[in-house]
Amino acid sequence: MRRGTALSVVALTLAALLVSPTDASARRARKKKSPARSRPAAAPSFDPRLPILGTKLAEFPPGPAKAVADQACLACHSVDIVAQQRLTEKQWGAELTKMAGWGADFPADRREELLGYLVKNFGPDAAPWEPVVTRPTGR
Numbered sequence: 513m514r515r516g517t518a519l520s521v522v523a524l525t526l527a528a529l530l531v532s533p534t535d536a537s538a539r540r541a542r543k544k545k546s547p548a549r550s551r552p553a554a555a556p557s558f559d560p561r562l563p564i565l566g567t568k569l570a571e572f573p574p575g576p577a578k579a580v581a582d583q584a585c586l587a588c589h590s591v592d593i594v595a596q597q598r599l600t601e602k603q604w605g606a607e608l609t610k611m612a613g614w615g616a617d618f619p620a621d622r623r624e625e626l627l628g629y630l631v632k633n634f635g636p637d638a639a640p641w642e643p644v645v646t647r648p649t650g651r
């Protein structure tokens with residue numbers, strides 16, 4: 513081997529030794545990132561089990577008996593289950609008796625007022641119920 517060639521080999525070997533740690537650390541850096549990249553790419557951007565942040569529950573419509581309804585009816589369920597009904601006075605009467613039996617707490621002397629309020633707002637002639645939209649449709 514000529515002296516020049518020998519020097520070149522030494523120089524190339526040294527260069528390889530100097531370069532390889534950098535390569536190794538680059539590989540380590542890439543490896544560190546891989547767990548993040550291995551997450552499912554098609555992960556949904558929302559959790560379908562949860563309502564959208566900021567969704568507001570419906571409220572009972574205004575009226576003198578709203579406070580009674582708020583206090584007596586919302587302990588166990590939302591307004592929606594009440595507001596989606598279209599019941600006659602007789603049916604609402606039966607509903608109040610049923611709910612009172614289950615624990616709905618309203619003063620006996622406000623029952624007629626509450627009954628009138630329910631019939632007026634959620635009677636057979638009320639406008640169709642509009643559910644609160646809790647997430648964009650079509651998903």
Ligand code: HEC
Pocket residue numbers: 581584585586587588589593594597607608610611614615616617618
């Ligand atoms: C102690 C808990 C409780 C309270 C308080 C309560 N409800 Fe209910 N209500 C329920 C339950 C439980 C259901 C679901 C019944 C079912 O799935 O059949 C229900 C269902 C309903 C329904 C749907 C029809 C039915 O009979 O299932 C209406 C209407 C209703 N409630 C009205 C009211 C009104 C009006 C009040 C207030 C005066 C009220 N509820 C208070 C427990 C309650």
